[in-house]
Amino acid sequence: MLSWSSAKTGETADLTAVAAGDGETRLEHGDALLQFATACAERDDDALAAARTALVGETDEAFMVDAAAVAGNFEMMTRLADSTGARMPASVLEDRAQAIGVMGVSTLTSKR
Amino acid sequence: MGNPVIRDDLAEAHRLAWEHIASPGTWWTAAQRVELAGTVKRAIDDADPLPPWVGPSTTEDWCDEQVAPDIAHDMAYRIGRHAGTITGDVARAAMDELGELPYVELCAIASTVGAVMHFCRNIGIDVPDFPAPVDGEPTREHPELATPELNWVPVAAPADETAAVVQAYTGVPAELENTWRMADAQYMPPSEMIHPDWMRRADGLTRAQTELVAARVAQLRECFY
Numbered sequence: 001m002l003s004w005s006s007a008k009t010g011e012t013a014d015l016t017a018v019a020a021g022d023g024e025t026r027l028e029h030g031d032a033l034l035q036f037a038t039a040c041a042e043r044d045d046d047a048l049a050a051a052r053t054a055l056v057g058e059t060d061e062a063f064m065v066d067a068a069a070v071a072g073n074f075e076m077m078t079r080l081a082d083s084t085g086a087r088m089p090a091s092v093l094e095d096r097a098q099a100i101g102v103m104g105v106s107t108l109t110s111k112r
Numbered sequence: 113m114g115n116p117v118i119r120d121d122l123a124e125a126h127r128l129a130w131e132h133i134a135s136p137g138t139w140w141t142a143a144q145r146v147e148l149a150g151t152v153k154r155a156i157d158d159a160d161p162l163p164p165w166v167g168p169s170t171t172e173d174w175c176d177e178q179v180a181p182d183i184a185h186d187m188a189y190r191i192g193r194h195a196g197t198i199t200g201d202v203a204r205a206a207m208d209e210l211g212e213l214p215y216v217e218l219c220a221i222a223s224t225v226g227a228v229m230h231f232c233r234n235i236g237i238d239v240p241d242f243p244a245p246v247d248g249e250p251t252r253e254h255p256e257l258a259t260p261e262l263n264w265v266p267v268a269a270p271a272d273e274t275a276a277v278v279q280a281y282t283g284v285p286a287e288l289e290n291t292w293r294m295a296d297a298q299y300m301p302p303s304e305m306i307h308p309d310w311m312r313r314a315d316g317l318t319r320a321q322t323e324l325v326a327a328r329v330a331q332l333r334e335c336f337y
Contacts, residue, residue: 001323009308011320018327027320037325040234041332061116066317067325072231073298074329079223081337082195085264086276
């Protein structure tokens, strides 16, 4: 969805940076968002507080809350997908082969 | 910094989600639902988590006076903390013990708790307590079911006409409704999914910024989907 949405809007998000959690994402506020998203999914409270402060500093509090809600949503959707065995049709997997490779997810246990 | 302001639709979706957890479900009583939600919360909070293959019911400090079955708690813990490790065999074993649709409802309880808990942590506020369980019996209502190719769990017929994540909870409509009400407020309304330039508000996240957050969290949760 990231590669699709960024291509459709003329932005060219760098999936390699997203996968690595570091680097130039090529999106406005992308670095602060990437650090925030990473901290949301990890367990270091100090790192999360710092990433939150940095994101609010670049944007505003409402922007940070929206990003936090998106992160929360994917805590929901990943549990939904992994517990119910959700998988994509083969045709979709073929379409997304490049993104799957760049994001390094093809070896995950949850691949099915 | 004080507590951030949470927009009304998001605060309401989360308030309703907690109210939903504490209400009689389709297959579980409210007391069982709140108890299972507590196990999910424990799993997410655990500073020294159990490994994926160990359920909390097998540990020495387990209280055996629970109102929900041990295997439901064990699955609640695993979905809460190690969802990416769940295999078809593990899910099948749980469904054989609990029933297929009670398992789906359990998955929905766990995913709901995960969303609200992580959102609270993400913005730096305390997670609200679960409300007291509401008296009442499970409704046991379900639609006509079908066996999908794209999920392990039964779904409302006809199967596989929507994405696997969309149809996953259709066998338990009350959970489907709660989940997508939350997704509307947290992410975007389903009707906007096809619009790459959708934004919740003028100075909010662009679609690409939204998907960057989504992709990074899903990657770190090791979710292939």
